[in-house]
Each structure stands twice: as C-alpha cells, then as structure tokens.
Amino acid sequence: MKRTYEEINEKIRSGDAVVMTAEEVISLVESQGVEKAAAEVDVVTTGTFGAMCSSGAFLNFGHSDPPIKMGKVWLNDVPAYTGIAAVDCYIGATEMMEGDGQDYGGAHVIEDLIAGKAVKMRAQSDGTDCYPRKEIESFVSLDTLNEAYMFNPRNAYQNYAVGVNSSNKTLYTYMGKLLPRFGNATYSSAGQLSPLMNDPHCETIGLGTRIFLGGGQGYVSWQGTQYNTTHPEKNGVPVGNSRTLAVIGDLKGMNTDYIRALSVHNYGISIAVGIGVPIPILNEDIMRGCAVRDEDIFAPVIDYSVQSRRRKTMAEVSYAELRSGSVELFDRKVKTSSLSSYPKAKAIANELKRWMVEGEFEMTRPVAPLPSSGKVKPLNISTREELE
Amino acid sequence: MSVHRKYLLAFTPESAKLPVIAVLVQKFGIIPNIMQAKVNEKGGRLVLDIEGDKESLEKARAYIQEQGIDMRELDKHVSRDEWRCIHCGACVSICPAEAFHIDPGSYEVVFTPEKCIACEACIIACSPKAMKLELW
Ligand code: SF4
Ligand code: SF4
Numbered sequence: 090m091k092r093t094y095e096e097i098n099e100k101i102r103s104g105d106a107v108v109m110t111a112e113e114v115i116s117l118v119e120s121q122g123v124e125k126a127a128a129e130v131d132v133v134t135t136g137t138f139g140a141m142c143s144s145g146a147f148l149n150f151g152h153s154d155p156p157i158k159m160g161k162v163w164l165n166d167v168p169a170y171t172g173i174a175a176v177d178c179y180i181g182a183t184e185m186m187e188g189d190g191q192d193y194g195g196a197h198v199i200e201d202l203i204a205g206k207a208v209k210m211r212a213q214s215d216g217t218d219c220y221p222r223k224e225i226e227s228f229v230s231l232d233t234l235n236e237a238y239m240f241n242p243r244n245a246y247q248n249y250a251v252g253v254n255s256s257n258k259t260l261y262t263y264m265g266k267l268l269p270r271f272g273n274a275t276y277s278s279a280g281q282l283s284p285l286m287n288d289p290h291c292e293t294i295g296l297g298t299r300i301f302l303g304g305g306q307g308y309v310s311w312q313g314t315q316y317n318t319t320h321p322e323k324n325g326v327p328v329g330n331s332r333t334l335a336v337i338g339d340l341k342g343m344n345t346d347y348i349r350a351l352s353v354h355n356y357g358i359s360i361a362v363g364i365g366v367p368i369p370i371l372n373e374d375i376m377r378g379c380a381v382r383d384e385d386i387f388a389p390v391i392d393y394s395v396q397s398r399r400r401k402t403m404a405e406v407s408y409a410e411l412r413s414g415s416v417e418l419f420d421r422k423v424k425t426s427s428l429s430s431y432p433k434a435k436a437i438a439n440e441l442k443r444w445m446v447e448g449e450f451e452m453t454r455p456v457a458p459l460p461s462s463g464k465v466k467p468l469n470i471s472t473r474e475e476l477e
Numbered sequence: 478m479s480v481h482r483k484y485l486l487a488f489t490p491e492s493a494k495l496p497v498i499a500v501l502v503q504k505f506g507i508i509p510n511i512m513q514a515k516v517n518e519k520g521g522r523l524v525l526d527i528e529g530d531k532e533s534l535e536k537a538r539a540y541i542q543e544q545g546i547d548m549r550e551l552d553k554h555v556s557r558d559e560w561r562c563i564h565c566g567a568c569v570s571i572c573p574a575e576a577f578h579i580d581p582g583s584y585e586v587v588f589t590p591e592k593c594i595a596c597e598a599c600i601i602a603c604s605p606k607a608m609k610l611e612l613w
Pocket of ligand 2: 555571572573576577593594595596597598599600
C-alpha cells in the first residue's frame with residue numbers, strides 16, 4: 090500500500106479524506122489489522138497539551154513618533170528581550186514579573202494577548218540621532234501589534250521521565266509536588282496520543298510540516314533543542330526524553346483554550362501549549378507506528394531528590410500503568426498524577442481531524458527531514474585553552 | 478434552627494479512646510456524618526459533617542473541647558474554576574482527602590467538593606491556578 094501527499098490533499102479538498110485520531114485508530118488496527126487499517130485511513134491526528142517551558146513569542150510594536158530604539162522593554166512589568174531591531178522583542182514564557190508578582194510572567198502576557206486583553210508596554214533607550222526618544226509607555230494588544238508569532242525552541246517532547254522523591258521532605262519541582270518517601274509519581278506525556286510517539290523516527294514529521302499550534306495553524310520550523318536519539322527503544326518507541334520540535338505559528342488565530350499560563354509552585358512560570366501533528370498514512374509501516382498503545386510505551390522513573398544530572402533510572406513503567414492512577418514501585422502502590430492533559434490532547438486531535446474533514450487544513454510534505462540522529466552534550470566548565 | 482457545618486477533630490493518643498461519636502448521638506442528638514477518619518500512634522483526626530440545631534451543636538462543641546480534643550470548624554472551602562482547569566491531574570495524587578479522581582472513560586479530573594477538608598494542598602499544586610480558596 091502506498092499513498093502520496095497529493096492524493097491525501099485531493100481527498101481533503103473533495104471532502105472524502107478518512108481521518109482518525111491516534112486513539113481511535115488503535116481499535117481499528119486491533120480489529121482489522123495494519124494492512125486494512127492503512128488502506129482505509131488517510132491521516133491520523135495526534136495531540137498533546139502540557140507544560141513547555143521553552144516557548145515564547147516575537148512581537149513587533151511599530152514605530153512611535155518620535156521613534157525609539159528600545160533598549161529595554163517590559164510587558165505588564167515582565168522584561169522582554171529586545172537585543173534585536175528597534176521595536177522587535179521576544180517575550181519568553183518563563184520570564185517573571187519584576188517586583189512581587191511571582192505568579193505572573195511571560196506566559197501570562199502571551200495568554201492575555203491571545204485573550205485580546207490590553208497589555209501595558211514600557212520601554213527605555215539611550216536615544217540616538219535617528220531614534221531620539223528615550224522612554225515610552227503605552228497599552229498594546231494583539232490588534233495593535235504588527236507581527237506576533239510564537240516561536241518555541243523546544244516543544245512536544247517525545248516521551249519524558251516520571252518524577253519520584255525518595256527523600257524525607259516534600260519537593261516542589263517542575264514535575265510538580267513530589268511527596269516524600271515515594272508518596273507519589275508524576276509524569277508528563279499524552280502517551281499514545283502524543284505526536285512523536287506516533288511517528289517515532291520522524292518519517293513524516295519534518296521542517297515545514299503544518300501543525301495545530303495553540304488553536305491555530307503553525308509549522309515545524311526546526312528540530313527542537315536537546316534533540317536526542319540515543320535512548321534505547323521498547324516496541325519501537327524510545328524510553329526517555331528523546332526527540333523534540335521547534336515550532337512557529339501566528340499568535341493571531343490562537344485560542345486560550347489551547348494556550349494556558351502556568352505558575353508552578355516554588356519553581357516558576359511555564360506555559361501549557363497545545364500541539365497537534367497530522368500523520369499521513371503513506372504506507373503500512375507508518376500506520377503500525379500510529380497504532381501504538383499506552384501499554385506499549387514506557388517511561389523511566391527518576392528520583393528528583395538526587396540533585397545531580399547523573400540521576401539513574403530506578404524503574405520503567407508503562408503509560409497504561411501511569412494512567413490507571415497508581416504504579417507498582419519497589420513493592421508498593423504509588424499514586425500517580427499527570428502534568429499534561431490527556432482530555433485536552435484528545436480535544437486537539439479531534440479538532441485537527443475536524444479541520445481536515447471540513448477541508449480547512451491540508452497536509453504539507455516536509456521541505457527537509459529532521460536529523461536522523463542527535464545527542465545531548467552536558468555543560469562542563471571549561472577554560473578557553475581547553476576549547477581552542 | 479438547624480445548621481450544617483464541617484468540623485475537623487484532632488485527637489491525642491489518650492483522647493482517641495473516647496467514644497465521641499456515640500456521645501454526640503446519644504447525649505446531644507446530633508447525627509454526624511464521618512467524612513474522614515485516621516488513627517495512629519500519634520492520635521487521630523476526624524472530619525465530621527454535622528447537621529443539627531444550633532444550640533445542641535454549641536453544647537456538643539463545649540463537651541468535646543472539655544475532653545481535650547481540638548475541634549476546629551472548616552470554615553474555608555476550595556472551589557474550581559472549571560474553565561481554567563485543564564484536567565491534567567496534578568491534584569489527584571496530593572489530595573489527602575481523595576477529593577479528586579479521574580473519570581475512567583474521559584480521563585477528565587472529577588472534583589468532589591464534599592470530600593474536601595480545605596487543607597489547601599491543591600491550591601499550591603494546581604499550576605494553571607484553577608483551584609481557589611474561599612471563605613464560607
Ligand atoms: S491540578 Fe488544577 S488544572 Fe490540573 S486537574 Fe487539578 S484542578 Fe484541574
Ligand atoms: S484543599 Fe484541595 S487538596 Fe486539600 S482536601 Fe480539599 S481538595 Fe483535597
């Protein structure tokens with residue numbers, strides 16, 4: 090069985106495309122087998138909605154009269170990076186508000202902009218001959234900005250470690266509240282619905298792949314940072330934090346149902362980003378990948394009370410176990426909590442499916458593949474002599 | 478006048494031996510609904526949902542305090558902003574009262590406010606800030 094992007098798009102245009110979510114396709118493959126399922130289904134949609142710290146947005150304010158070359162800029166008192174052209178900035182999701190506002194940061198600015206709220210912008214400069222203005226303060230909104238696009242260097246992690254805590258005190262981590270003496274375990278992946286779990290070797294996902302991003306349409310723009318292909322695999326899926334995606338998409342057109350600011354206690358600000366990737370069923374192998382179930386996907390369990398990057402994997406558990414509410418670890422039952430939302434992931438896969446069934450979203454062939462291998466280097470403290 | 482209140486009772490190892498519930502029923506005519514009960518070597522805690530007339534409730538309260546049992550009204554409660562809740566489940570494993578559970582069909586996180594003892598753990602654990610503390 091072979092299918093092309095052109096054939097799929099023709100069917101999308103004529104309203105004949107058969108689209109299923111990565112959850113729906115599991116039972117189809119179980120009952121009909123991979124061959125029949127691949128012959129029947131054109132596209133499988135995936136989804137994920139979880140904390141993705143490595144996110145932010147480029148904004149262009151337009152020029153004031155007299156103009157200013159912004160040296161420093163704040164949005165609702167959250168600093169944004171403006172070491173680029175005069176009125177461009179990048180607002181990072183995890184940047185915190187200056188002053189006491191520990192519960193507000195860049196992610197909230199992005200959520201507020203998408204919600205259509207007015208955001209207070211303040212900027213300073215030394216002034217130049219061509220940009221004489223030294224200070225400006227104004228409210229801006231998504232409508233007043235020229236361009237506003239999200240550019241996230243690392244999203245949609247393919248699998249992620251499970252957090253536990255062996256120490257005697259409660260830990261507040263980016264994996265949430267970890268109760269002492271293995272009191273709970275937290276995990277963060279949509280498992281069988283997650284984009285990179287369904288195309289584990291990125292055979293169809295590449296640069297330029299059109300995706301669902303935050304309720305609007307976006308694109309895969311590069312491999313994500315810390316792109317890693319070195320973990321061993323189980324059932325064709327790597328066990329551990331592996332491939333990642335860098336994504337881009339217009340803030341105008343996004344929806345706060347699928348972008349949500351997070352304030353993680355004693356850790357800081359993060360942002361929940363909704364991403365859905367359509368997987369074209371070009372052949373049977375790709376369908377086999379999409380049929381992956383939570384019981385086939387395993388995650389390593391890591392002890393967060395060990396404060397070193399050499400934390401060892403203590404066990405491996407499946408997403409089916411994790412999602413059941415408790416896992417067996419060291420002969421005891423440990424309650425689990427997810428940090429990413431399975432219901433939202435499902436809603437995203439369904440929304441993307443609807444777009445395609447209604448002809449609003451066509452597939453794109455990647456302009457270049459993602460790297461076939463990648464390795465994460467640690468940061469070792471070095472001298473200039475050691476490096477030159 | 479009949480009122481409806483929630484109380485947290487904290488026992489020492491000694492006072493944990495007293496038949497408090499039986500006394501409440503027999504002596505004061507109060508029907509307590511036990512929401513949560515925990516006893517160990519350090520004592521115990523009991524969460525009661527009580528409906529009764531105001532006068533007997535006050536008398537019962539005085540009696541309980543005389544026995545050296547700490548009785549505190551749960552005058553706060555938490556509520557969930559349904560829109561802000563993303564149904565992640567971060568709250569599920571940290572709630573001591575098991576007020577959250579995952580619906581096995583939809584995987585949505587169901588909140589049962591009746592079970593809540595207002596410990597505020599979920600307010601900290603919920604990063605989208607959907608859980609809010611309110612006073613009755
Ligand atoms: S932690 Fe908050 S957002 Fe997550 S399920 Fe619980 S209430 Fe909802
Ligand atoms: S405050 Fe939250 S964590 Fe504490 S008992 Fe109530 S629902 Fe559970």
